[in-house]
Structures are given as C-alpha cells and as structure tokens.
Amino acid sequence: MEKEILSQYYIFLILIPILCGTVARYITLVVDYRQYPSYPNGYLIHLVAGFISSGIGAIAIPAILERNFEAITFLVLATEQFREVRKIEKESLQDLDNVEHVFRGEAYIDGIAKTFEARNYLSLLVSFLTSLTMHLVPHNIILINILSGILAGGIIFYILKNFSKGKSIGDIAQVKLAKITVKNSELYVDDIFVTNHLGTDRARNLVKDGGMAAIIYPNERHFNRIIDHHGQRQAIIFEACRMLGLKRYHYTKCDYETGRVAVMLVPIIYNEGSFIETIKKTPLLESIKKSSSLMKSNLNK
Template sequence: MKDSLISHEHLVMIVTSVIVGTLARLLTIKEDYRQYPSYPNGYLIHLLTGFVSAAIGAVAIPALMTKNFIAVTFLTAAAQQFRDVRKSERESLKDLEHTEYAYRGDAYIDGIAKTFESRNYFALIVALITAITMQLIDSKTTWINVLAGTLVGLIVFYLLKRFSKGKTIGDIAEVEQGTVEVRESELYVDGMYVSNLLGSDHASKLFETEGLAVIIKPHENHLRITLDNFGQRQAALFEATRALGLKRYHFTRRDFENGRIVITLVPIINDIDRLIEAVKKTPLLESTKKSKAVMNTNLVGKK
C-alpha cells in the first residue's frame, strides 16, 4: 500500500512546479489597452488551462523517476489540448466580429489565438524546468529544493517572455496626428485623399468638428511591406475604434508614393493622444513580418 503512495519529495516537487507554472501563466494574463481577455470569465478560463498545462509539466519528472513510463505518454495529449485552445479562441473571436466597431480581421484573430496557445506552453515548460531543477538539486533540505526550483523556473519564464515578445507598429514607424479636411463631399488627411463617401452636409460637418486622424510613417522603405498589408491596417483600425469607440465612419488609406498610412474616424471619446497610443501599440502580425536580412541573403545566394 505504501509503495502506491506518492513520496513526500515528489509531492513537494509537483506542488511547487504546478504553482510556479500557473504563476507564469497568470503573469501573462493582463488586462491591457486592448481590454482582452475580459474580466473575470476570460481570466478564469485561461488561468485554468494554464493550471492544467503546469500540472502536465510538473508530473512528468516524478513519473519518470518512478519508472511510470505509461503515465508520461499523456504529455503527447498536451499538444492537442493547446491546439484546441487556439481553435476555440479563434472561433470565439470570429463569432464576435459582427459585434465590434470594426473587424479585427482574420490575420489578427489568428495571431491572438496563437498567442494564447503559446502561453500555455509557457506554463508547461516552466513547470517542467522547475521539477527538473528540484530533482537535480536533490537537497535533504526541502526549502532549498523549493527555492532553487522556483528561482530557475522564474528565470526560464523571463527568458521565454523576452524571446516571444513581439514588436508593435510604434517600433517600426512614426505615428503622428493628421489634419482632417473636408472638400465638398471628399475627405482628405494631410492633403491625402481618403474617401468621397461623405455625401451629406451633416456627415461633412461631423468629420470637420469631431473627426480624428493619424498618419503612420515607416522608419525604412522596406517596412512598407508590413504596414501596407491589409490585415495589419485592419488591426490598427480595430485598436483605434476599440480604444476610443466609434460614433460614425472609419477609414484607412495608403499613400503609394511615400508609404504613409492614414487611420481616421469619428470617435466617441475625442482624444488624439489615446488614438496615437492605440495605433502605436498595435502588434505586428506574424503573417506580415519580413526579415530584410534574410531576404537580402536569399537574393545574394541566387546571384
């Protein structure tokens, strides 16, 4: 009967690893300027999936040490579980598309879903490394094992977070206030034609008095490839409307001559600083990223 019970050392290892792994997931759940995930239901769902992920990583080492190799095979189920998290997140966001001020777009939704999937891997890896560290230290003093495992686990979490941190529009471009101008029924921003859909006097007056606009200027010419992408511009427009609300009308337009991007709208909250900040913090989508160094290398290789 005693042989079937888990040892005190392994119990401490599992509990410590689960706590550290779950903490890693908790630290990546933050209600930022995008207001997502929502509180409290969104927090609870992602925290529980993080707990499960941490538990999977935490029991792997004790299972190996007790030669319970069959128990380790459930690690293969973790990948499927994380894929299901991504799938459910994608479906949930797509279901909400028609309720938003502006569409997120498929590219942005895919990026968000992948982010939540990867954060569950954070919990698993951190819990696994914590357990491995405690097993390697193997001190007779329990608190030394716990302290060492926790410290190494948090260091690994910090490195993973730094490695996975993506860039934003503000990292590759300048975002400045644009001057809104209405000429008859046509809308211009900094002299750049945007739309001719302002057919009524009311619409023209509304944009003249309450319209806001920002101009996005890429730091380098090759960055236009990223900013000109429709999915990237749609993501920026979504963040703008999400931050300020939308009273009426929203447009995004490209300037093919110099690479400028215009985001303009009539918001509920008239705050240009908040608009600039929202656009700056819009994440760069994975589907739009291009490495100039790799592209140059490939070109040289072909020559």
C-alpha cells in the same frame, strides 16, 4: 520522522512546479487596454488551462523516473488538447466580430489565438524545468532545493517571455496627428487622399467637426509592407475604434510613394493622446512579418 519529511518533500516536488507554472500563466494573463480576455470568466478559463498545463509539466519528470511510460503517453496526448485552446479562442473571436462596429479581421484573430496557445506551453515549460531542477539539486536541504527550483522557473520564464514578446506599430514607425481637409466630397488627411464618399453636407460637417486623424511614418522604407497589409490596417483601426468608440466613419489609406499610412475616424470620445498611443501599441501581426535581409542585400549591391 524522516519518512514524514521525505513524503512532504515529494509533495513539494509536485506542488512547487505547478505553482510556478500557474503563476507564470497569471503574469502573462494581463488585461491591457484591449480588454481581452474579459474578466472574471476569461481569467478563470485561462488560469485553469494554465494550471492543467503546469500539472502536466510537473508530473513529467516523476513519471519518467518511475518508468511509467503509459503516463508519458498520456502527457503527450494531453498536450494535443492545447491546440483546442487556439481553436476555441479563434471561434469565439470570430463570433464576437459579428457584433463589433469594426472587424478585428482574420489575421488579427489568428494571432491572438496562437498567443493563447503558446502561453499554455510557456506554463508547461516553466513547470517542467522547475521540476527538473528540483530533482537534479541534492535533497539534503529542502529549502535550498525548493528555492533552486523557483529560481530556475523564474529564469526560464523571463527568457521565454522575452523570446515570445511581439513588437508593436510604435517599434517600427512614428505616429503623428494629422489635419483633416474636406474638399467637396473628397477627404484628405494632410496631403493623402482618403476617399470621395462624403456626398452630403451632414457627412462633411461630421468629419470636419468631430473627425480625428493620424499618419503612420515607417522608420524604414520596407516597413510599409507590414503597415500597409490589409490585416494590419484592420487591426489598427479596430483598436482605435475599440478604445475611443465609433460615431460614424473610419478609413485607412496608404500613400504608396512614401509608404505613409493615414488613419481617420469620427470617435465618440475625442482624445488625441489616447488615439496616438493606441495606434502605437497595436501589435504587429505574426502572419504578415517578412524578412528584409534579401531586400537589403540587393539594395547594397
């Protein structure tokens, strides 16, 4: 009887960490307004990858305790395969860019690909620390041991999720609706000159009657370095066009004197609230983040 209980316990030592890691991957695999990854195929691919990474984390501790160093070498090699996740995601998104009305851009694609790679490591770490806790806690009461492992997995998941959580445009800037003005062939968003390529009456009427515009006001002057980055502006206009559809024109323009950025498009669905919220929720790209400590120290002198 004791052998049966012990054998069941060893099964739990593997299954519980795998379950915790897979659940952690599912929680982070949320289809938001950007609708990526698509479902159900996108869900299936990433959940299976999360399950595999959780399995790697779950068997690491038993392999070490059994001094099965060949298994440890195999685990290290298996984690190398997660880099392929980033490569596959990047290639897939680049292929999709060819059929979009507006490009995501290389910087945005790179950020998305890195995120999916990192989330597999998150599953691995949650599973690993759940397994480690279950091995460290005394085995006298199996239920307490299992609950301790789940609690440890939940805590590390909360810490890692908040640590890896990125910021969005709304965290560093204010976004407000703006007035579109067309003077001859010139387009203005409030007082910001955008373009002079509206050479026909049809184009001018289309922009005046169906255009929508907003201005992004950075909360601090140095934030305009981020907002004005070509990759970041491309991500903003992509998300806006993806949400509302694009009938014809789209522009972004920076006013370098004030750091404001104008965003304008002629959408298929005219919804000002969704337009503003989409811009606010556009993620800040990791590849363009810069430290402002040096600038602030020089300004304070």
